[in-house]
Amino acid sequence: xxxxxxxxRELVVLKRGFWKFFASRLVNPLLYLIAFGWGIGRSVQMxxxxxxxxxxxxxxxxxxxxxxxxxxxxxxxxxxLYHKTLEEYLIAPVSTFSFVLGRVLAATLxxxxxxxxxxxxxxxxxxxxxxxxxxxxxxxxxxxxxxALGVVAAMTINSHEDMAxxxxxxxxxxxxxxxxxxxxxxxxxxxxxxxxxxxxxxTNLALRELGAHGSFPWxxxxxxxxxxxxxxxxxxxxxxxxxx
Amino acid sequence: xxxxxxLVKVFxxxxxxxxLSFQVKEGEIFGLLGPNGAGKTTTIRILTxxxxxxxxxxxxxxxRLSTEAEQVKRIIGVVPQHINLDQELTVWENLxxxxxLHRIPREERRRRMEELLEFIGLSDRRHxxxxxxxxxxxxxxxxxxxLMHHPRVLFLDEPTVGLxxxxxxxxxxxxxxxxxxxxxxxxxxxxxxxAELLCHRVGIVDHGxxxxxxxxxxxxxxxxxxxxxxxxxxxxxYHFFGSREEAVNFAAHxxxxxxxxxxxxxxxxxxxxxxxxxx
Ligand SMILES: Nc1ncnc2c1ncn2[C@@H]1O[C@H](COP(=O)(O)OP(=O)(O)O)[C@@H](O)[C@H]1O
Ligand SMILES: [Mg+2]
Numbered sequence: 001x002x003x004x005x006x007x008x009r010e011l012v013v014l015k016r017g018f019w020k021f022f023a024s025r026l027v028n029p030l031l032y033l034i035a036f037g038w039g040i041g042r043s044v045q046m047x048x049x050x051x052x053x054x055x056x057x058x059x060x061x062x063x064x065x066x067x068x069x070x071x072x073x074x075x076x077x078x079x080x081l082y083h084k085t086l087e088e089y090l091i092a093p094v095s096t097f098s099f100v101l102g103r104v105l106a107a108t109l110x111x112x113x114x115x116x117x118x119x120x121x122x123x124x125x126x127x128x129x130x131x132x133x134x135x136x137x138x139x140x141x142x143x144x145x146x147x148a149l150g151v152v153a154a155m156t157i158n159s160h161e162d163m164a165x166x167x168x169x170x171x172x173x174x175x176x177x178x179x180x181x182x183x184x185x186x187x188x189x190x191x192x193x194x195x196x197x198x199x200x201x202x203t204n205l206a207l208r209e210l211g212a213h214g215s216f217p218w219x220x221x222x223x224x225x226x227x228x229x230x231x232x233x234x235x236x237x238x239x240x241x242x243x244x
Numbered sequence: 245x246x247x248x249x250x251l252v253k254v255f256x257x258x259x260x261x262x263x264l265s266f267q268v269k270e271g272e273i274f275g276l277l278g279p280n281g282a283g284k285t286t287t288i289r290i291l292t293x294x295x296x297x298x299x300x301x302x303x304x305x306x307x308r309l310s311t312e313a314e315q316v317k318r319i320i321g322v323v324p325q326h327i328n329l330d331q332e333l334t335v336w337e338n339l340x341x342x343x344x345l346h347r348i349p350r351e352e353r354r355r356r357m358e359e360l361l362e363f364i365g366l367s368d369r370r371h372x373x374x375x376x377x378x379x380x381x382x383x384x385x386x387x388x389x390x391l392m393h394h395p396r397v398l399f400l401d402e403p404t405v406g407l408x409x410x411x412x413x414x415x416x417x418x419x420x421x422x423x424x425x426x427x428x429x430x431x432x433x434x435x436x437x438x439a440e441l442l443c444h445r446v447g448i449v450d451h452g453x454x455x456x457x458x459x460x461x462x463x464x465x466x467x468x469x470x471x472x473x474x475x476x477x478x479x480x481x482y483h484f485f486g487s488r489e490e491a492v493n494f495a496a497h498x499x500x501x502x503x504x505x506x507x508x509x510x511x512x513x514x515x516x517x518x519x520x521x522x523x
Contacts, residue, residue: 002347005344009333083328091293093346
């Protein structure tokens with residue numbers, strides 16, 4: 001239950017800045033929806049359904065990823081390097097596991113909220129999307145794993161600028177290449193295999209499959225669980241070894 | 245209460261702490277006095293487990309730091325040199341977070357928070373976010389936060405750095421009160437007066453080494469009672485004497501400007517290192 005003390009602080013902060021957070025999570029996806037859904041989408045022919053229906057799960061995944069990564073990474077990086085508030089946790093009798101779990105769950109929650117905002121928008125755009133338990137589970141895992149990755153980045157990257165660079169060079173390319181706006185099926189073989197290793201690809205695959213009442217995406221679910229566990233342990237490792 | 249044995253910390257080519265050994269007795273206010281870069285912060289960080297020592301061992305209340313970190317964390321309180329309050333939380337929430345991290349039950353936590361806010365005189369500022377506080381208030385809040393879980397040992401790294409004289413005195417008063425309640429205190433400072441007026445015993449550190457240790461009285465007695473400072477031809481000279489009379493007699497024959505005063509810890513530092521603490 002130790003992790004709750006850590007989570008409690010994050011919830012207090014989330015509550016205090018909720019509407020600002022809410023608005024900030026609205027802008028980007030809304031622009032994507034307009035640009036790719038209404039704009040380009042009108043002239044794109046899809047095998048089934050509209051392009052808008054294709055792209056919405058992608059934008060949900062994208063927003064879940066960037067939000068949870070940023071929510072875990074940026075404040076922790078600042079807390080470690082600049083505000084030094086991380087020390088308050090390091091001197092407390094709280095295990096590394098509890099600390100990481102509290103932080104990761106808080107960022108996961110933010111990621112889920114961001115994802116739900118887009119699902120809400122999707123309703124306004126009148127798309128048919130089946131959102132059930134498995135859909136939410138995939139979202140949860142996605143947020144969880146990218147939050148944990150955010151912790152790893154925050155603990156290993158030694159400047160605020162490089163933290164931003166990580167987003168520019170890793171997170172942004174992933175958001176475009178992992179089947180967010182187009183199917184990865186038609187990519188050249190080498191590139192395709194590389195991209196299919198990445199977690200966001202599986203979030204996109206799974207959400208599309210589940211959103212269209214397709215078969216259960218066991219493989220993708222397995223990949224997401226694998227990354228969640230891997231990144232969580234890496235996060236614990238980096239926090240445990242952060243003392244100079 | 246605290247036993248430091250042969251502590252060494254190397255950062256690349258810098259030996260920040262270079263074979264430091266000393267003991268702090270229970271109930272004492274112990275000060276580490278030294279210029280900037282002497283290794284005081286590094287020492288405190290090792291003692292509070294924020295930095296790993298390169299070599300050496302530390303015992304706090306009989307617990308070995310390298311193997312019993314959890315037990316030690318429960319009995320120590322830490323006030324770092326830099327302000328590290330949570331800026332997104334209020335005064336009250338900063339204390340509450342600390343209480344929660346130390347698993348203090350709700351009722352007891354509330355009582356303790358009220359008590360400490362009263363103690364540091366910030367009861368009416370409890371709902372302010374911490375960036376709204378003045379420097380002295382922030383420092384006091386950091387002390388209160390460190391006290392939430394009733395630590396037996398309190399570490400304060402330069403507790404009054406950057407504060408005006410009045411606020412400094414208030415913090416000293418706070419530290420004395422805590423000490424009267426039985427808290428053992430280890431603080432670092434580069435202020436001579438702080439070491440002289442507040443600490444029962446002082447360890448003078450330079451380049452990561454302890455170069456003198458004793459009560460302020462003992463340390464000063466090594467040099468004598470009175471000092472004659474003479475300024476002549478742009479050169480400053482110091483002469484130490486066992487009594488004021490001897491100093492006055494000596495000064496009578498000196499050319500230039502002459503100042504007779506009591507020996508202070510600065511003189512001790514200068515005598516040992518050839519430099520001033522502030523240099
Ligand atoms: N993390 C670090 N990496 C490299 N050098 C350091 C680090 N921390 C402190 N130092 C060096 O160790 C020496 C002692 O520093 P510090 O303990 O902060 O001294 P003080 O607190 O007495 O001013 C200084 O030369 C400082 O530059
Ligand atoms: Mg220092």
